[in-house]
Each structure stands twice: as C-alpha cells, then as structure tokens.
Amino acid sequence: MESPAREALRRNVGHLASVALVVMWSSGFVGAELGVRSGGTPLQLLGWRFTILAAMLLAVCLVLRVDLTDGRAWGRQAIIGLLSQAAFLYLIFEGVNNGVDGGLAALIASLQPLLVATVAGRILGSASRRSCGSAWCSALPALRWWSPATWATDPRSGGPTCSR
Known part of the structure; x- marks a missing residue:
C-alpha cells in the first residue's frame, strides 16, 4: 500500500509537471541572457x-517508482530530447551569446509550434496537412502582432534593445 504522500504526488503529477514545464521553459530565455552576460558559454549553461x-x-521517477528499464523508451526520449531540446536550445543560447536579445530569441522561438505543425503535416501526412490553409489563416493574426515586436527589438531599427 502506497503512502498518502506518494499517492497524492502520483495523482497530481500531471499538474505539477505542467507547472514545472512552464517555469523551466520560460526561464530559459532569461537564464540564457543572464548566463551569457556573466561569462558562461552556451554549452556550459545548457550542461x-x-x-x-x-x-x-x-x-521524481524514483519516488513514483517508475520503471526505467525500457530501452526503446530511452532511445525514443533521447532522440526527442536531442532534437527538440538540446539542438533547439543550443541555437537559442548561441544566438544570445552572439548578441540577440533574450526577448527577441523568445519571440522567434514562439514560432516553433507553427513550424513543427506545418512540417509534421507534410512529413506524416496527418490531418493538419489537409487543413493547412485554415491553419495558416488562423496564424496570420498572431504573426501580425509578432512581426512588429521583433522589428522593434532589432538594433538596426533603432528600437529598444538590451545592451551588454
């Protein structure tokens, strides 16, 4: 029989994971900016x-007694992590290291879901491919507000930037 604390954790792990994802994801851009300013390299920060x-x-896995012996699951997660986290975040941190403002990097990265949905539909032949026109139409209002924000932080436009 599980302890009440472990049972409560298991019951609420989805909510806790959602909060942790939001905190860790949104802090990455600020962490990149602050880490680079203090002299860290992108590989050090990501490491x-x-x-x-x-x-x-x-x-968390040990507390919840999650089975960690599935080799296929480890391989699948390693590939997903390498592509969607390590490569993606390395390029963002490297951009910040080369002078891109953390806020601008976050705005550019906000287009990742649209890019993934577009590419996935074409590669996997999923339903999103058939509704691609409507997906782009629904994205246009977001792009309308995204574009001026990125131009305003471009140093060449004279907009506000975060200087080092």
Missing part, C-alpha cells in the same frame, strides 16, 4: 541546466 533537470526528474 548545467540539463544536469540539474535530469537529477530532479530522476528523483
């Missing part, structure tokens, strides 16, 4: 970020 998060995730 520490992934090490700390892996330790926290392992602790």
Whole structure:
C-alpha cells in the first residue's frame, strides 16, 4: 500500500509537471541572457541546466517508482530530447551569446509550434496537412502582432534593445 504522500504526488503529477514545464521553459530565455552576460558559454549553461533537470526528474521517477528499464523508451526520449531540446536550445543560447536579445530569441522561438505543425503535416501526412490553409489563416493574426515586436527589438531599427 502506497503512502498518502506518494499517492497524492502520483495523482497530481500531471499538474505539477505542467507547472514545472512552464517555469523551466520560460526561464530559459532569461537564464540564457543572464548566463551569457556573466561569462558562461552556451554549452556550459545548457550542461548545467540539463544536469540539474535530469537529477530532479530522476528523483521524481524514483519516488513514483517508475520503471526505467525500457530501452526503446530511452532511445525514443533521447532522440526527442536531442532534437527538440538540446539542438533547439543550443541555437537559442548561441544566438544570445552572439548578441540577440533574450526577448527577441523568445519571440522567434514562439514560432516553433507553427513550424513543427506545418512540417509534421507534410512529413506524416496527418490531418493538419489537409487543413493547412485554415491553419495558416488562423496564424496570420498572431504573426501580425509578432512581426512588429521583433522589428522593434532589432538594433538596426533603432528600437529598444538590451545592451551588454
């Protein structure tokens, strides 16, 4: 029989994971800006970020007694993590290291779901491919507000930037 604390954690793990994702994802851009300003390299910053998060995730898995012996699941998660986290975040951190403002990097990264949905529909032949026109039409209002915000932070436009 599970302890009441473990049972409560297991029952609420989805909500806790959602909150953790929002906090960790949104803090990445601020962390990139502050870490680069203090002299860290993108690989150092990401190395520490992934090490700390892996330790926290392992602790949660041990508390919940999650089976960690499935090799296929490890391989699948490694590929997903490498492509959607390591490569994606490395490019963002490298951009910030080369002078891109953290806020601008976050705005550019906000287009990732649209890009993934578009590419996935074409590659996988999913339903999103058939409704691609309506998906783009629904994205136009978002792009209308996204574009001026990115132009305003472009140093060449004379807009506000975060100087080092």
